[in-house]
Amino acid sequence: xxxxxxxxxxxxxxxxxxxxxxxxxxxxxxxxxxxxxxxxxxxxxxxxxxxxxxxxxxxxxxxxxxxxxxxxxxxxxxxxxxxxxxxxxxxxxxxxxxxxxxxxxxxxxxx
Amino acid sequence: xxxxxxxxxxxxxxxxxxxxxxxxxxxxxxxxxxxxxxxxxxxxxxxxxxxxxxxxxxxxxxxxxxxxxxxxxxxxxxxxxxxxxxxxxxxxxxxxxxxxxxxxxxxxxxx
Amino acid sequence: xxxxxxxxxxxxxxxxxxxxxxxxxxxxxxxxxxxxxxxxxxxxxxxxxxxxxxxxxxxxxxxxxxxxxxxxxxxxxxxxxxxxxxxxxxxxxxxxxxxxxxxxxxxxxxxxxxxxxxxxxxxxxxxxxx
Amino acid sequence: xxxxxxxxxxxxxxxxxxxxxxxxxxxxxxxxxxxxxxxxxxxxxxxxxxxxxxxxxxxxxxxxxxxxxxxxxxxxxxxxxxxxxxxxxxxxxxxxxxxxxxxxxxxxxxxxxxxxxxxxxxxxxxxxxx
Amino acid sequence: xxxxxxxxxxxxxxxxxxxxxxxxxxxxxxxxxxxxxxxxxxxxxxxxxxxxxxxxxxxxxxxxxxxxxxxxxxxxxxxxxxxxxxxxxxxxxxxxxxxxxxxxxxxxxxxxxxx
Amino acid sequence: xxxxxxxxxxxxxxxxxxxxxxxxxxxxxxxxxxxxxxxxxxxxxxxxxxxxxxxxxxxxxxxxxxxxxxxxxxxxxxxxxxxxxxxxxxxxxxxxxxxxxxxxxxxxxxxxxxx
Numbered sequence: 001x002x003x004x005x006x007x008x009x010x011x012x013x014x015x016x017x018x019x020x021x022x023x024x025x026x027x028x029x030x031x032x033x034x035x036x037x038x039x040x041x042x043x044x045x046x047x048x049x050x051x052x053x054x055x056x057x058x059x060x061x062x063x064x065x066x067x068x069x070x071x072x073x074x075x076x077x078x079x080x081x082x083x084x085x086x087x088x089x090x091x092x093x094x095x096x097x098x099x100x101x102x103x104x105x106x107x108x109x110x111x
Numbered sequence: 112x113x114x115x116x117x118x119x120x121x122x123x124x125x126x127x128x129x130x131x132x133x134x135x136x137x138x139x140x141x142x143x144x145x146x147x148x149x150x151x152x153x154x155x156x157x158x159x160x161x162x163x164x165x166x167x168x169x170x171x172x173x174x175x176x177x178x179x180x181x182x183x184x185x186x187x188x189x190x191x192x193x194x195x196x197x198x199x200x201x202x203x204x205x206x207x208x209x210x211x212x213x214x215x216x217x218x219x220x221x222x
Numbered sequence: 223x224x225x226x227x228x229x230x231x232x233x234x235x236x237x238x239x240x241x242x243x244x245x246x247x248x249x250x251x252x253x254x255x256x257x258x259x260x261x262x263x264x265x266x267x268x269x270x271x272x273x274x275x276x277x278x279x280x281x282x283x284x285x286x287x288x289x290x291x292x293x294x295x296x297x298x299x300x301x302x303x304x305x306x307x308x309x310x311x312x313x314x315x316x317x318x319x320x321x322x323x324x325x326x327x328x329x330x331x332x333x334x335x336x337x338x339x340x341x342x343x344x345x346x347x348x349x350x351x352x
Numbered sequence: 353x354x355x356x357x358x359x360x361x362x363x364x365x366x367x368x369x370x371x372x373x374x375x376x377x378x379x380x381x382x383x384x385x386x387x388x389x390x391x392x393x394x395x396x397x398x399x400x401x402x403x404x405x406x407x408x409x410x411x412x413x414x415x416x417x418x419x420x421x422x423x424x425x426x427x428x429x430x431x432x433x434x435x436x437x438x439x440x441x442x443x444x445x446x447x448x449x450x451x452x453x454x455x456x457x458x459x460x461x462x463x464x465x466x467x468x469x470x471x472x473x474x475x476x477x478x479x480x481x482x
Numbered sequence: 483x484x485x486x487x488x489x490x491x492x493x494x495x496x497x498x499x500x501x502x503x504x505x506x507x508x509x510x511x512x513x514x515x516x517x518x519x520x521x522x523x524x525x526x527x528x529x530x531x532x533x534x535x536x537x538x539x540x541x542x543x544x545x546x547x548x549x550x551x552x553x554x555x556x557x558x559x560x561x562x563x564x565x566x567x568x569x570x571x572x573x574x575x576x577x578x579x580x581x582x583x584x585x586x587x588x589x590x591x592x593x594x595x596x597x
Numbered sequence: 598x599x600x601x602x603x604x605x606x607x608x609x610x611x612x613x614x615x616x617x618x619x620x621x622x623x624x625x626x627x628x629x630x631x632x633x634x635x636x637x638x639x640x641x642x643x644x645x646x647x648x649x650x651x652x653x654x655x656x657x658x659x660x661x662x663x664x665x666x667x668x669x670x671x672x673x674x675x676x677x678x679x680x681x682x683x684x685x686x687x688x689x690x691x692x693x694x695x696x697x698x699x700x701x702x703x704x705x706x707x708x709x710x711x712x
Binding site for chain 3: 021023048049050078095096098099100102103107108110
């Protein structure tokens with residue numbers, strides 16, 4: 001699994017698949033770049049709070065990210081209802097499914 | 112003075128020269144665009160707090176901004192000393208000069 | 223499998239405490255033993271104020287967390303250093319600093335970061351809300 | 353010519369209260385009558401806590417503002433709605449909400465936003481720190 | 483009297499900023515101070531007609547928009563082409579400005595406060 | 598035992614975040630938990646040797662860097678070419694990573710906390 005994975009000197013040779021929790025519409029530019037660049041194929045991205053609005057305002061950019069980085073994108077049904085807005089892509093989660101996804105991830109990072 | 116100034120329907124026909132107080136190194140991308148685009152020729156920009164670091168990290172971009180927008184850029188001597196960093200452009204202010212500049216401005220905006 | 227929640231965002235400046243509340247309700251609903259403890263750090267410690275009075279037409283977030291603690295017997299830890307500097311102080315600390323007032327709400331407790339390390343080592347994962 | 357300071361940034365999450373302190377010291381040094389009043393709104397109202405205990409090797413920001421108020425007779429207003437919801441409460445409000453504790457530090461006073469409008473109309477400009 | 487621009491740039495459901503900005507605008511108007519609003523970024527979400535926030539999301543501030551006129555707050559600006567809202571399901575009381583108008587707007591007020 | 602990455606991204610003089618992040622790193626190390634640091638954005642200012650903050654700016658956290666090794670915190674990463682610091686006047690204990698290393702770094706820890 002880790003054969004051709006580049007590793008930094010931490011000694012870790014395995015990339016841990018993770019769920020990235022994104023809670024802002026706009027991060028400061030350099031942080032926006034950092035979280036997007038840190039995505040690894042197979043990672044999951046969950047939009048919460050203001051982050052949900054990325055699926056509306058930056059719909060195209062997010063769809064490109066999904067394809068290029070080979071990630072899966074999720075958002076919460078309750079956020080869509082709160083804002084009264086419906087994304088045209090991504091997977092909507094009930095609160096219970098949100099818990100399942102979060103617990104099931106190998107690792108979690110909250111950006 | 113206001114002859115060929117474009118005005119929005121507020122009824123104001125005069126652009127008020129102002130001192131823009133910038134206190135972040137990185138604003139969210141859209142806000143960064145907004146404050147830079149809002150600059151008018153003759154405006155003043157004062158870097159404070161984290162904003163001071165713009166003069167180091169984004170030295171080139173800031174110098175371009177000064178030229179293109181015809182603005183004057185200031186920073187605080189005390190911030191330069193705190194960070195132990197010296198910008199190669201812009202005007203350093205003592206705390207007393209900071210007060211003078213702030214009071215003297217026609218209008219102030221804190222981004 | 224048990225989990226820890228780490229909350230770092232201010233109840234006024236972020237949605238961290240609100241979102242984590244939605245999360246913990248759904249988690250406990252699904253499996254009542256899934257959360258071992260909740261640790262509040264940085265500005266999130268402001269949630270533990272017994273004095274804050276939200277307007278009557280808004281959610282009382284401190285009370286909502288107290289109900290979680292009471293009904294599910296889940297400890298709510300505030301980092302003591304972060305809390306004391308932000309004015310969230312229990313009776314003991316209040317005496318220690320020779321103050322007349324104390325502000326820590328019931329069901330919240332002041333603990334060192336060592337408690338977070340302990341939760342880290344005795345639960346499967348830490349889920350952060352910021 | 354007199355000016356108003358409007359401070360909106362949290363003492364914990366921003367430098368607004370610190371920077372405004374540097375500014376007001378320099379302003380009063382230069383011309384003792386230049387500042388008519390200071391209005392704290394949004395998270396900046398947290399500065400008015402008498403309970404917060406910063407570590408001894410750090411600046412006590414609340415005390416530094418109290419010294420400004422005392423030495424120069426400058427009123428420090430906290431927006432009452434913003435303060436009450438954030439747990440900064442004087443004795444009167446404490447009784448009104450049937451609480452046992454109050455947290456408002458000396459030299460700070462709770463006022464409505466109307467007081468800011470009044471300052472706006474009786475001073476040359478508002479300078480904001482956020 | 484100073485003409486004030488209140489600039490809302492944060493989501494109504496991300497912090498108290500949007501609400502406290504609107505509160506200030508309403509108080510200014512109550513005291514008969516001229517005040518305009520402008521909306522950008524996540525604050526545009528305020529305009530959506532079909533909001534159904536839970537108590538945990540926060541107060542539904544959309545309802546306040548209809549009352550703005552009563553307070554003599556007549557100008558609510560947004561930047562044309564920067565709105566990602568469907569105009570058929572969002573509040574109609576806004577005035578869209580083109581880029582040049584938007585950019586010079588900030589220099590036309592004695593006071594600008596962002597929330 | 599979980600390997601933790603503490604990501605510092607804010608200026609030591611802009612809020613308590615940088616300090617509270619370092620505090621967590623030191624406590625983790627004290628409890629013999631493996632912990633690495635990485636610095637980006639305004640947190641890079643931490644490295645400058647010639648800092649002279651006033652009390653209003655905040656605590657001089659630069660002084661803590663020299664003690665990290667004592668706590669067995671040996672890895673402090675920055676992104677190569679993203680540092681705007683003069684290497685002759687900044688702390689030498691950092692390990693610069695190239696872009697690929699930096700980007701994969703975040704996926705190599707069970708826990709990442711940003712401050």
